[in-house]
Amino acid sequence: MTSDETASAADMKTSDHDGVLVAVISGELDMVTVDSVGKALFDLLDAGPGGLVVELAVDFMGSSALSMLLKLSGHAQSSGVGFAIVAAQPAAVRPLMASALAQVLPLAESVDEAVKSVRKPGEPAEQPDQSS
Template identity: 70%
Template sequence: MTAGETASTAGMKTSDHDGVVVAVISGELDMISVDGIGTALFDQVDKRPAGLVVELAVDFMGSSALSMLLELNARSQREGVELVIVAAQAAAVRPMMASALSQVLPLAQSVDEAVKLVREERESSEKPG
């Protein structure tokens, strides 16, 4: 690392949309920052909200972030928490497309669309069938 470079950092801000937690991830989601962000997201799932929307507003996303998202998806399914990932920026879309995770993870183009998807999924799973 040169004097002009800084260590990678990622941040997460959460908000509540009538029971659906929206977590916006920013910065660089790499092997240095992914553990902290992953722990914070797993903590959200453990609280069992109506749903969790993760917006990847990142400048960079490495393979460790993809692994964390897969683990988050599995944990959400086990806990009965609807999860939708918002990946609209190229830094998030490219690695998800290249790894074919875009075919595995529930994706949306915007937070509004994701919250709507979570609510629709909750409603359909709560109806007697």
């Protein structure tokens, strides 16, 4: 087996939901890919968005990814940025449940629910003018 056959890959796509960034991670989130994905997520967080949602649409997620998500959650909390994780794929749910991090990390069942949960209180959702 060559190194090309064993190489893992992860992809991240981001979208803006009225100031809340949603990052969708796909592929394999393991010790080979977690550093680059983690750096990109920390960079997004450091840009000061209205919130950050990470959707784990992964085929595999290793323990290094769990550690990165825990650090990312702590950084979001200390930065005052709303943060949530959406994990619907079994490859993401299983490690979160087995490690008991599902009880610690802010999980949501859908992207819409996550976006609502991280939006800052008093921040309008899609209402351009609220003058009385």
